[in-house]
Amino acid sequence: MEKKKIVILTGAGISAESGIATFRDANGLWEGHDVMEVASPEGWRKNPDLVLEFYNQRRKNALDAKPNPGHFALAQLEQKYEVTIITQNVDNLHERAGSTKVIHLHGSLFQSRSTIDENLVYDINGWELNAGHTCEKGSQLRPNIVWFGELVPLMESSIKETQEADIFMVVGTSLVVYPAAGLVHYVSKQVPVYVIDPHLPEITKQPNLHLIPEKAGVALPDLVTKLLLAA
Template sequence: MRKNLVVLTGAGISAESGIPTFRGTDGLWEGHDVMEVASPQGWAKNQSLVLDFYNQRRKAVLDAEPNEAHKMLAELEKDYDVQIITQNIDDLHERGGSSKVLHLHGEIKKARSCVDENLIYELNGWEIKEGDLCEKGSQLRPHIVWFGEMVPMIEPAARITAKADVLLVVGTSLQVYPAASLIHEVQRNIPIYVIDPSTPEYYGTNQITAIAKGAVEGMKEAKEKLIASC
């Protein structure tokens, strides 16, 4: 039986495909306070601004291509039962060939109803416009988990992580909760690999192997280690 490899990914893997992480050191996203463009309050205040912000992000995703890190994760399905849990809202894992991807924070290429969160729609292009309505007559919004909202996929993600034989963390500093809590769901003595240029010193433990590199270079090293140990 193949081992379960659970992979938790963040903005660092998408950044190497040219998708900006958006949130700068000043806490602003493209010059906007995060609460203006990524919160229920911001949506209530200025729908046009929020729609435009995500339309531009969506356009960037459509123009981007999966990088070698995405592709190497897909290739590991030859040796492992791989489950991706991503904080990213793009579809680069899917386009890179991964077959099982759980999106914690939503998906940029989908829209949903403001009155019924179960009404989710695939978008054909890069825009959601004011006046685009769901079947119940409500304005469509980005299918994104905003600050202050529940993360409905965190419980399924925790259950998946608890069954991991190996955990691989790529391109996330594990600073954003609740996603950061997933690393604590793995069973004791399960090997954990963390790929991030700024991995904290305490990652150098018996259980956690730190690979202080970017996503692509780090995945080259991690892939070799994983194949050797499967």
């Protein structure tokens, strides 16, 4: 029998429970920096050293962080379901918890890419990416992060995954950052949608909508147990 498909959109909230800082509730500041200084092409052109150091610290922080019960619960779903996680987070906590199919919509802290050929992408070992680290064509490497004002290259494949979902979840995201927030509009009408966040985002009411106003680490272990029993 073919496994049902669960697609999960995750955001900053699930990582925050592991101690990874977000700028969602900090008036546009991220670790004291205006996000446009450290997460935009303009910021990169103006001060690449600041941007490199900022992401070095984020990488160090992410390596120190550990997956929480929410991450581990989502990984357990793979026992009985086909699971795709579409994450807005740039850390690797889903993978470290055991999830095997993760689409990083906004890029990955643990990858760098060429500044002259975006197809040249490299894994980062450890936490440092510094000035003088270059691609095979000799250009400076930058974090492989989708910055404000840049296209989201994995959006198309994420829409396709969402359209194929038998169950859809939204976990730890405010649903205000587009285009990721628009994924919910591609879910088939008959598909159950579970929204999990202590501060529930605004979402159009529909027959199969289940709103759970709790943290991921609290709500997901229970929900996943129920879904595994129902599979």
